[in-house]
Amino acid sequence: MDDTLVQFLDVLPEPSLLVRGTGEIVNANSAVGELTGLSPASLAGKPMADLVTEGAVRLSEYLRLCSRSRQLLPGAFNWKRLNEPPIDVRCDGTVLIPASPDESALLFIRCRSKAEAIDQFVLLNQKIAALSHEIIERKKIQLQRDELFESEKAARLDAEKNSRMKDEFLATLSHELRTPLNAIMGWSQILKNDRDAESIDQGLAVIERNARAQTQLIEDLLDMSRIISGKIRLDVQLVDLATVVEAAIQTVQPAADAKAIRLQPTLDRMTNPVKGDPNRLQQIVWNLVSNAIKFTPKGGRVQVLLERVNSHVEISISDTGEGISPEFLPHVFDRFRQADESTTRRHGGLGLGLSIVKQLTELHGGSVRAKSPGEGQGSTFIIMLPVLVLHAEPESLRKAAPEHPAQRREDRDLCNAVSLKGVSVLVVDDEPDARDLVQRFLESCEATVIVAGSATEGLEAVMRHRPHAIISDIGMPGADGYEFIRRVRSLPKDEGARTPALALTAFARAEDRTRAMHAGFNLHLSKPIDGNELVAIVGSLSGRIGGTVGGD
Numbered sequence: 001m002d003d004t005l006v007q008f009l010d011v012l013p014e015p016s017l018l019v020r021g022t023g024e025i026v027n028a029n030s031a032v033g034e035l036t037g038l039s040p041a042s043l044a045g046k047p048m049a050d051l052v053t054e055g056a057v058r059l060s061e062y063l064r065l066c067s068r069s070r071q072l073l074p075g076a077f078n079w080k081r082l083n084e085p086p087i088d089v090r091c092d093g094t095v096l097i098p099a100s101p102d103e104s105a106l107l108f109i110r111c112r113s114k115a116e117a118i119d120q121f122v123l124l125n126q127k128i129a130a131l132s133h134e135i136i137e138r139k140k141i142q143l144q145r146d147e148l149f150e151s152e153k154a155a156r157l158d159a160e161k162n163s164r165m166k167d168e169f170l171a172t173l174s175h176e177l178r179t180p181l182n183a184i185m186g187w188s189q190i191l192k193n194d195r196d197a198e199s200i201d202q203g204l205a206v207i208e209r210n211a212r213a214q215t216q217l218i219e220d221l222l223d224m225s226r227i228i229s230g231k232i233r234l235d236v237q238l239v240d241l242a243t244v245v246e247a248a249i250q251t252v253q254p255a256a257d258a259k260a261i262r263l264q265p266t267l268d269r270m271t272n273p274v275k276g277d278p279n280r281l282q283q284i285v286w287n288l289v290s291n292a293i294k295f296t297p298k299g300g301r302v303q304v305l306l307e308r309v310n311s312h313v314e315i316s317i318s319d320t321g322e323g324i325s326p327e328f329l330p331h332v333f334d335r336f337r338q339a340d341e342s343t344t345r346r347h348g349g350l351g352l353g354l355s356i357v358k359q360l361t362e363l364h365g366g367s368v369r370a371k372s373p374g375e376g377q378g379s380t381f382i383i384m385l386p387v388l389v390l391h392a393e394p395e396s397l398r399k400a401a402p403e404h405p406a407q408r409r410e411d412r413d414l415c416n417a418v419s420l421k422g423v424s425v426l427v428v429d430d431e432p433d434a435r436d437l438v439q440r441f442l443e444s445c446e447a448t449v450i451v452a453g454s455a456t457e458g459l460e461a462v463m464r465h466r467p468h469a470i471i472s473d474i475g476m477p478g479a480d481g482y483e484f485i486r487r488v489r490s491l492p493k494d495e496g497a498r499t500p501a502l503a504l505t506a507f508a509r510a511e512d513r514t515r516a517m518h519a520g521f522n523l524h525l526s527k528p529i530d531g532n533e534l535v536a537i538v539g540s541l542s543g544r545i546g547g548t549v550g551g552d
Contacts (some may be wrong), residue, residue: 005096005106014110015089018096021067021105023047023060035113036088037082048109066093067105075116085179086329088114111508180210215528219354222508224335227359231510234277234363238388241265241313244278245306248285252293259298263289267306271313278366279508280330286358287353288317288381295379296321312366313387318380324372332370361385418539420447424465425538427451428458428484429473429504434527437518438471441531442538455484462496468542471534474505474516481505483521495549500541505528 008025008524009016012429015035018026025048036043037050048063049056054077062075072092076346079089092110097244099105187203194200226232249265258264276279285304296319304315307366324332335355353372361368365386372379425447429435432453439449450465462470470488474481481503491497501523503516516524523537 012452013108014112016111017043017048017109019048019093019107019109021095021099021107023049023063025057026106032111035087035111036435037077037084042344050079051079053080062091062093062153063107066107066109067095067099069094069159079111090114103141147416150409157224161295180214181416183207183210184214211528213223220356223356224352227356227363227389227525232360232363233510234280236275236277239276239278239281240273240274241271243383245285245304245315246283248282248289249304250409251286252289255290256293256302259293259296259300261293261296261298262301262331263304264301265304265306267304268308271306271308274313274364274385275388276385280360281364284357284383285315285317287357288383290318291353292321292379293379295319308387309384311387312384315383315385316380318378322377322379323377324379325375329370329372334439357383367373418445418535420445420535420538420542422446422448423452423469423538423542424448424467425463426467426470426499427459427472427544428453428455428470428476428481430454430476431473434473438529438534441529441534444531445535447538453483455479455487458484459487459491462499465493466496467499468533469538470499470501471538472501472521474503474507474512481521482519484517489520502537502541504534 005018009018009027009029010142013031015029015031017028017032020026021088025043025046030040030046032038032043033040043051047056049059058109059077062073062077066073073093075091075093077089077091078086080086081086089111090113096108097106109370111456139379169323184207187206191203211311223232245265245267245468248261253263268471289302289304296302300320302320303316304316305314307314333354335352355359358368361383366384368381368383370379370381420442425442427435427438427442427449428451429438430453435453437453439492442449450461450467451459455478458470458472461467470485472484476484479487485501485503488501501521503524504527505516505524506527507514522541525534525537
């Protein structure tokens with residue numbers, strides 16, 4: 001036998017034997033001696049059956065199977081020990097040299113006690129458990145990395161989307177502001193050269209229409225800004241919705257008539273009142289009905305239904321217009337989102353109207369939803385508002401709904417109802433054009449107008465002329481309107497300290513209005529101005545409406 005096998009056997013820490021297929025022990029290492037109490041040399045040449053208590057039959061069958069296997073085959077035997085009780089031993093055997101005609105097979109048998117096998121099994125299980133724990137931890141780390149990667153990817157995509165939407169919105173805003181400006185500037189140039197009465201009427205109508213469109217865009221932007229910042233204020237009171245809806249319909253009736261669209265209101269006048277801001281509620285209805293008219297082709301139909309449904313009131317606006325695709329329907333109330341955002345779109349706007357409707361409705365404790373069978377099949381918007389349980393006739397709660405800005409008409413001459421004859425008004429503005437415009441409005445109603453181009457000039461005019469009312473801009477070089485009114489209020493009483501004052505400014509946020517009131521102004525009016533509204537305010541400040549003329 002090759003000495004290499006014997007040397008290999010001797011260095012193994014586990015009890016190991018070289019055995020012939022016939023069962024004869026060829027060699028055993030020192031670990032076998034420690035296990036059995038017999039010297040390895042004394043075991044050489046003896047049958048392996050002498051080491052086991054079960055006899056030769058089961059051992060012989062095990063050795064026969066090992067002679068045919070190149071893999072380790074497990075076995076279990078009870079081994080004898082010198083001066084010790086027998087011990088259960090686990091064996092693993094395999095063939096090293098197959099049998100030949102001249103010699104039986106040479107087998108390698110590795111042994112270990114049952115207790116050691118159990119210990120190794122426990123150790124193996126512990127290693128497996130540790131490995132499993134490590135794999136799980138690594139998997140968790142990998143999942144966390146994947147989630148972080150996906151989160152960063154989503155955040156990046158969201159940032160890119162927001163950036164793209166911002167760019168698209170700015171492009172749309174630029175387009176929507178430039179379009180009416182183009183008409184205003186173009187017709188202004190035409191009217192300089194063409195004094196024909198017909199051209200003047202047409203030009204003024206175009207200029208007014210486009211100025212109002214631009215004003216509406218700015219109002220939508222300011223409304224959205226107030227809503228986002230949480231600074232929008234509601235003048236909450238009991239409101240009869242039938243009156244509000246009627247006022248909104250009257251506002252858009254001319255637009256519907258121009259497109260031969262049938263407006264069909266069905267209003268239940270016995271619905272309970274709601275608690276809310278009549279101006280904002282009318283704005284909600286006006287936005288939705290205007291949208292319906294805008295997207296309905298000529299000869300179409302728009303239906304407005306007001307009814308009580310269980311514990312709430314529903315306002316439904318249905319049209320036979322372009323409809324909404326299923327893909328866009330979930331995004332119809334998103335800010336700055338429009339179904340058609342291409343440069344070939346047929347309808348203008350910033351994509352803010354429906355978002356404002358949703359936000360204002362929710363501020364009133366209600367909800368709004370949209371539904372549409374699809375493109376070309378019309379759409380329906382449904383507003384739901386909670387009702388108040390009151391034992392009062394709705395008619396007693398009805399108030400004249402305030403006009404929407406689009407409802408105002410410049411052909412009403414308030415000078416017939418409010419005379420400013422004998423009223424002196426100080427106008428303070430560093431912009432000559434703005435100053436002249438206010439002056440012309442007031443002088444057309446026979447007011448006496450004093451103008452000043454700065455806060456310093458204005459203060460001198462207050463002390464010199466003692467006007468009945470002051471109209472001042474806010475943004476002026478040197479000292480602004482806030483500083484000007486503070487200086488006025490610090491004057492002695494007999495020099496004009498209590499002169500009623502209106503802040504007329506392009507600063508139109510809620511905080512701007514509050515700041516103007518704190519500085520000392522009585523009222524705040526944002527530009528662009530409505531001439532009739534300005535005359536009415538001056539009449540009120542000067543005492544011509546509800547009082548007598550007098551600044552002090």
